[in-house]
Each structure stands twice: as structure tokens, then as C-alpha cells.
Amino acid sequence: MKEKEKKEIFDVTIIGGGTTGLFAAFYCGMRGLTTKVLEGSSFLGGKVAQFYPEKNIYDVGGLPVVSGTDLVEQMKKQAVLHDPEILLNQYVEAIQQVEGKGFEITTQQGDAHYSKTILLTTGFGTYNPVPLEHKDAKEFEETSIHYMMGDLRRFKDKHVAIYSNQRAGVDWALSLGEVAKHVYLFCTEEQFQHVVEADLEKVQQSKNIDLVYDATIGELQGERGSLNGITIISKGASSSYSVDDMLVYQGVKMIPAPFSDWQLEAEKGRLIVDQGMATSVPGIFAAGDGVQYDKKSMLIATGYSEVITALNSLAKYIDPKAPAQVYSTVEYRYKK
Ligand SMILES: Cc1cc2nc3c(=O)[nH]c(=O)nc-3n(C[C@H](O)[C@H](O)[C@H](O)COP(=O)(O)OP(=O)(O)OC[C@H]3O[C@@H](n4cnc5c(N)ncnc54)[C@H](O)[C@@H]3O)c2cc1C
Numbered sequence: 222m223k224e225k226e227k228k229e230i231f232d233v234t235i236i237g238g239g240t241t242g243l244f245a246a247f248y249c250g251m252r253g254l255t256t257k258v259l260e261g262s263s264f265l266g267g268k269v270a271q272f273y274p275e276k277n278i279y280d281v282g283g284l285p286v287v288s289g290t291d292l293v294e295q296m297k298k299q300a301v302l303h304d305p306e307i308l309l310n311q312y313v314e315a316i317q318q319v320e321g322k323g324f325e326i327t328t329q330q331g332d333a334h335y336s337k338t339i340l341l342t343t344g345f346g347t348y349n350p351v352p353l354e355h356k357d358a359k360e361f362e363e364t365s366i367h368y369m370m371g372d373l374r375r376f377k378d379k380h381v382a383i384y385s386n387q388r389a390g391v392d393w394a395l396s397l398g399e400v401a402k403h404v405y406l407f408c409t410e411e412q413f414q415h416v417v418e419a420d421l422e423k424v425q426q427s428k429n430i431d432l433v434y435d436a437t438i439g440e441l442q443g444e445r446g447s448l449n450g451i452t453i454i455s456k457g458a459s460s461s462y463s464v465d466d467m468l469v470y471q472g473v474k475m476i477p478a479p480f481s482d483w484q485l486e487a488e489k490g491r492l493i494v495d496q497g498m499a500t501s502v503p504g505i506f507a508a509g510d511g512v513q514y515d516k517k518s519m520l521i522a523t524g525y526s527e528v529i530t531a532l533n534s535l536a537k538y539i540d541p542k543a544p545a546q547v548y549s550t551v552e553y554r555y556k557k
Pocket of ligand 1 (some may be wrong): 236237238239240241242259260261262265266267268269272273277279280311312313316342343344345346347348478479508509510511519520521522524
């Protein structure tokens with residue numbers, strides 16, 4: 222652990238940089254609150270970025286259709302409008318109340334952050350992909366071997382291998398089939414798990430996708446982190462393929478957000494909140510998939526609405542004279 226440093230005390234620290242946390246980063250600015258965002262992983266956008274960046278989303282108001290990637294990109298632009306401090310790879314482990322400072326928030330990386338209040342937007346927690354077990358995998362990870370698809374456009378005109386026995390592998394192959402030069406879908410078993418048959422048929426009919434069952438990786442070839450070939454063993458025969466990138470999906474391991482360690486009242490891993498989105502600890506508010514109440518829906522737009530309620534409550538917690546709500550048309554009346 223690094224030595225703890227004394228840092229600026231922010232009005233709000235948002236824990237979790239998914240869609241709910243990103244919208245909150247913007248809305249804190251609307252409420253005139255100094256803001257820090259701590260995201261445990263190396264990317265923003267939470268479940269949208271991790272699980273369905275290539276899918277179209279149709280139920281966000283004002284956007285008839287938007288891809289996961291484009292929604293997250295737009296949200297990032299909105300989030301930085303008021304210049305919040307956004308830190309990645311800051312997985313929060315401990316939250317402690319500190320006399321006169323509000324809260325001390327300590328991360329796995331050993332950093333300490335100070336904040337008058339906290340907004341929890343952690344969802345259910347963090348999802349870590351199951352890594353590829355191969356002696357040479359580490360050499361190519363983050364350059365040529367990927368565990369998330371991310372922005373589809375980075376695979377344009379490339380030869381891409383997908384190594385998976387899950388439905389996500391089939392989904393990725395169909396999306397990549399539209400942009401990549403060629404796709405090799407290597408199923409690690411004799412069949413895919415939980416696959417949608419109509420999607421599998423599309424894969425089988427695609428001229429741009431080769432499908433190989435019962436596949437095991439033999440050799441990974443390349444230099445300085447850059448993959449250029451792969452040997453696959455299937456049904457006793459070994460074949461070589463030229464590939465630029467490989468996507469691996471073998472499931473994810475969920476690390477639940479440690480709400481009970483933070484002395485917060487929760488039920489089945491989700492936070493209990495009041496109508497103002499306040500948790501059981503004064504000064505800590507919550508929004509998004511990580512909260513539970515009667516008739517709660519777990520949708521992107523629900524998180525936005527909960528953020529507004531939570532931050533209006535939080536603004537009043539810091540300053541009881543703060544207005545109950547604000548209008549962007551008034552706040553930004555001179556902005557073009
Ligand atoms: C396959 C799928 C399809 C979906 N389709 C739709 C749809 O069409 N429309 C729709 O509205 N919704 C859809 N949803 C639901 C939607 O994705 C969620 O409601 C939304 O992503 C919730 O956002 P969130 O920010 O609350 O949580 P998350 O996206 O889970 O973000 C939480 C963030 O907090 C971080 N975090 C967790 N713990 C810590 C910690 N201790 N320290 C620091 N950071 C931490 C995580 O790394 C993550 O980035 C879908 C969900 C799935 C899985």
C-alpha cells in the first residue's frame with residue numbers, strides 16, 4: 222500500500238463510472254458541487270461498455286437508437302462538462318467517517334480520497350473476465366488479446382479470432398462479421414452454451430465467418446505483444462490461422478460491492494434507500510442498479526432519474542438552503 226496522502230475534500234465522490242455514475246458527474250456540476258469519480262476498472266461505461274457496446278439501445282429518451290459505444294462516448298462528453306476529477310483503476314475497498322472531513326475513501330491501490338458526501342453508483346459490483354489460460358497469453362493481453370469488444374471500429378479490416386463457448390462469442394462474431402476482414406469463431410466445446418439458434422444459423426451462413434468446434438489453442442505466434450498467428454487443435458488435427466487480434470470470452474467473475482463492510486443496509490446485495498435516495502448512513506446516497514426499492518426497474522434511464530433525486534437530496538444535505546431542484550434551461554441560459 223502506498224502511503225496515504227492528504228487530498229482536497231470534494232463535495233461529492235461518486236463511486237462507480239457506469240452510465241449512472243457518468244450522468245451523476247454531469248449533474249453534480251448542475252448542482253454546483255465539486256466532484257470526483259472513482260472507477261474500479263480501467264474503463265468507463267460499466268455494463269453497457271463491457272457487455273453490449275455493439276448492441277443498439279432503443280429506450281433512452283430522445284435517442285431513437287444508439288449503440289452502446291456511442292451512448293458511452295456521448296455520456297463521457299456530458300460528464301466532463303463541469304470538469305470533475307475522474308480516476309480509473311481506483312477500486313474502493315473502505316469507507317470511513319472522519320471527524321470534520323466527512324468520509325475517507327480508501328482504494329485497493331492504496332490511495333485515500335476525502336469527501337463531504339458520497340454517491341454510490343456501483344451497480345451490483347465489478348465483473349472480471351475469466352482470463353485465457355495459456356503460457357503465452359500475458360505477452361499479448363491488452364495489445365492483441367482482448368476480453369471485451371469495446372469499440373467495434375478498431376477491428377475494421379482485420380483478421381479476428383474469437384475464442385469462446387458462450388452466446389457472447391456468437392454475438393461478437395455477427396457484429397465483427399460486418400466490419401472485420403475475416404472472423405474465425407473457435408468454440409471451445411462441441412456446442413455453444415445458451416445460444417440463440419437463429420444467430421447461430423446466421424453465423425453458419427456468413428461467408429465472412431469460419432466456425433470451428435472443439436477448438437483448443439496450440440501456439441500463439443507474434444512478437445512484441447503483437448499477435449500474427451494462432452494454431453488451433455480440433456478433433457486431433459492442428460491448423461494455423463493468420464490473425465491480428467483475438468477476443469476471448471469464457472464468462473465473468475462478479476465481485477460484489479462490499480456494502481456490508483461499509484456499514485450500509487442492503488438486501489440481497491442491493492442498497493436500501495429512502496425516497497430521496499439516501500442510504501442508511503447519513504451523507505451517503507445511491508443510484509442505479511445497486512439500489513433496491515419496491516417496483517424498481519434496472520434500466521439506464523432509471524439510473525438517470527435516481528441521480529437527479531439523489532443529488533437534489535445531497536445538495537440539501539450539504540446546504541439546507543440549496544434549491545430543491547434546478548433547470549438546465551436556466552442554469553445554461555447564456556450557453557450556446
Ligand atoms: C445484456 C444487457 C442488456 C441490457 N439492455 C438494456 C437496454 O436495452 N436498455 C436499458 O435501459 N438497460 C439495459 N440493460 C441494463 C443497463 O445496462 C443497466 O441498468 C445499467 O448499465 C446500470 O448502470 P449503473 O451505472 O447503475 O451500473 P453499472 O453499469 O454496473 O456500473 C457500475 C460501475 O461501478 C464500478 N464499481 C463497482 N464497484 C466498485 C468499487 N468498489 N469501486 C469503484 N468502482 C466500482 C463498476 O466497475 C462499474 O463500472 C441491459 C443490461 C444487460 C446486462
